[in-house]
Amino acid sequence: MKPIIYITQKLPDEAVAELQQSYEVRMWHDDQTSAPKEEIVKQVKEAHALWAMLSNQIDNEVFEAAPKLKIVANLAVGYNNIDLDAARKHGVMVTNTPEVLTEATADLTFALLLATARRIIEAEKSVRSGDWKSWSPMGMAGQQVGGATLGIIGMGRIGEAVARRGQGFGMNILYHNRTRRSLEDVKYAGLDELLQQSDFVVILTPLTEETRGMIGERELSLMKNTACLINVARGGIVDEQALYEALKSEKIWGAGLDVFEQEPVPLDHPLLSLPNVTVLPHIGSAAIQTRLSMMALNAEAIHSCLEGRSVKNRVC
Numbered sequence: 001m002k003p004i005i006y007i008t009q010k011l012p013d014e015a016v017a018e019l020q021q022s023y024e025v026r027m028w029h030d031d032q033t034s035a036p037k038e039e040i041v042k043q044v045k046e047a048h049a050l051w052a053m054l055s056n057q058i059d060n061e062v063f064e065a066a067p068k069l070k071i072v073a074n075l076a077v078g079y080n081n082i083d084l085d086a087a088r089k090h091g092v093m094v095t096n097t098p099e100v101l102t103e104a105t106a107d108l109t110f111a112l113l114l115a116t117a118r119r120i121i122e123a124e125k126s127v128r129s130g131d132w133k134s135w136s137p138m139g140m141a142g143q144q145v146g147g148a149t150l151g152i153i154g155m156g157r158i159g160e161a162v163a164r165r166g167q168g169f170g171m172n173i174l175y176h177n178r179t180r181r182s183l184e185d186v187k188y189a190g191l192d193e194l195l196q197q198s199d200f201v202v203i204l205t206p207l208t209e210e211t212r213g214m215i216g217e218r219e220l221s222l223m224k225n226t227a228c229l230i231n232v233a234r235g236g237i238v239d240e241q242a243l244y245e246a247l248k249s250e251k252i253w254g255a256g257l258d259v260f261e262q263e264p265v266p267l268d269h270p271l272l273s274l275p276n277v278t279v280l281p282h283i284g285s286a287a288i289q290t291r292l293s294m295m296a297l298n299a300e301a302i303h304s305c306l307e308g309r310s311v312k313n314r315v316c
């Protein structure tokens, strides 16, 4: 009997071809939706490895149902969807996919920053709808990016790659972390100082107990009324109701969001009613080469674990 791997969403054939040579690979049938929780709980009863997506809540109920499970390989760098205490309690290792997605996510972060600042989506829609009547002195005028101050909360791998892009645009870079780093041409700032001084505030911390709700009414009130908030990290870090109020009352100028507390974000969510918000469907790492590299890391982690070799990118 070959060891069993359960994959919670349909993947391209090339991503699983090698695993199929040594293991029995079972996979949810759809690439647009992920297996529901009850299906995961059912499938892990026999599985030796679980390949999870960031949309799956892998909690104690899953681990309780999985007597043979050795590894959960999460197809993401963030692993806030996995209960690590429960994994440890059940002796299951957890891996993630860092580094290979850093550049693609930094590209998307900067694209979202530019789109928000220069009202790219709104402007594109005005061309298609016929609202573009003539060139106008202040028509579709947004915020200037070149030479502005970029504040990065969470100066890790992706934060650093975003800072490099900002430097290319002649921006002044501030950052805030729990630990100061020795980096060239970027300046450390306390959280409040960063919020007060930045024209663009970019969030790139993991979602943890400490960062949940880190940007709320008080923090938004410290920002300039010409500033934009860009969140490519995780939805729960920003208080969405407070963000809605700040944008509606023009306490801040705009927001670019790739992530939401609930995903997909409900169509009647108040943030979607505002013109000064640019929204994306959690596509930070969605470049073809990047996604294939992430899948290769997951496959390698599962293979190493099931063969009893040392496993890279363990988070527990």
Ligand code: NAP
Binding pocket: 077, 078, 079, 098, 099, 101, 105, 153, 154, 155, 156, 157, 158, 159, 176, 177, 178, 179, 180, 204, 205, 206, 207, 208, 210, 211, 232, 233, 234, 258, 259, 282, 283, 284, 285, 286
């Ligand atoms: P990383 O290298 O671990 O960087 C995270 C940074 O956040 C670290 O520098 C860390 O520094 C800082 N941090 C952690 N807790 C903090 C706190 N309480 N206050 C201030 N700073 C804090 O991770 P990464 O690879 O850059 O990825 C960052 C996050 O981006 C991921 O966790 C993931 O959630 C998100 N992400 C989203 C997408 C997407 O598709 N939208 C794609 C990739 C990643 P200290 O420990 O010194 O505080």
